[in-house]
Amino acid sequence: MLEGVEGKVLEKRETEVVVQVGGFYLRLNCTPGTLNRLVKGETALLLTRMAYSQDRPPELYGFAEREELDLFDTLLKMSKIGPKSAMKILSATTPSRLRSLIATRNIDELSRLPGVGKKTAERIVVELASVLNIAEGEEEMRSLPTTQRSTGEDAIIALASLGFDEQQARRTVAGLLKKNPSIDTQELIKTALKEIRG
Template structure:
């Protein structure tokens, strides 16, 4: 499997880049965040995703940073989001901003990105929201406690909002710091409603 490509940028056309590597010239679909950093004649090292669409030739998607590649890889895991749509979404904002919108379940912010309507944004949050949560949750010491993490996951699986759950559990932990996980869930359920 092709995972990387190193070569000279020969041409840039919106989000399509031609890269000469040895005797071959490859066409890469790239997000705007990658294209903005490229110059014709420059030597670059790309992370590559290779797509095999039905009844079409394989397509290459190129990224300059691990973060761009990570977000793209997460997006294509979502039902009904293929590589082209994932690239369009990723090109609508910076990778870190997109991760933040997903992690904080910002439905309105996501719905304004190109290619994302409300239903697709909801599906995206539901299917990959958990992948980026750790990067954007408050850095409280409570979150490092396995009891808190287990309680949060239990309440979220029951349908409660993650931010509200985290806030409630933090309050309960301050009031009753010695509770075990099941007691923490019971006390939080009393206060969350």
């Protein structure tokens, strides 16, 4: 299987790039994120996937980042999402944003992505959160400033040491930090305990 190509960028189009590899000229479908990284006339390394169809020639898909390729592969595991649909989704957002939407169960925003209605958005959340190993609250914690993230991680460790489920602790702490960014560690732990215990 063709895992990648390295060659000179000859031409950039709206959704494609033409790369010269030795005596071959390859056309690859790419997202805007990948295309923006490529410079005409320079050498580029692209990770690739090839898609086959009964009624058309094989098509190559190129990715500048492993994360984007992994998400492409993951989307293809879902029924009713083919290579072109997966590329439309990846072209409309960034890999980190897509992971965040899945982690936060943001059905509303997911359903506005090209070719994704409410039912598909719900399926993406249910099927891909576990496949991508995304814990609820993980992406929110990553997006916080360093100081808040440090406070949150300390609170999560404390809650986990008390026997609480780490994913539940992470989800609760992330929500509390979002509501009150200036909360200190001790107060965060106390408030999280109250919320978890109901």
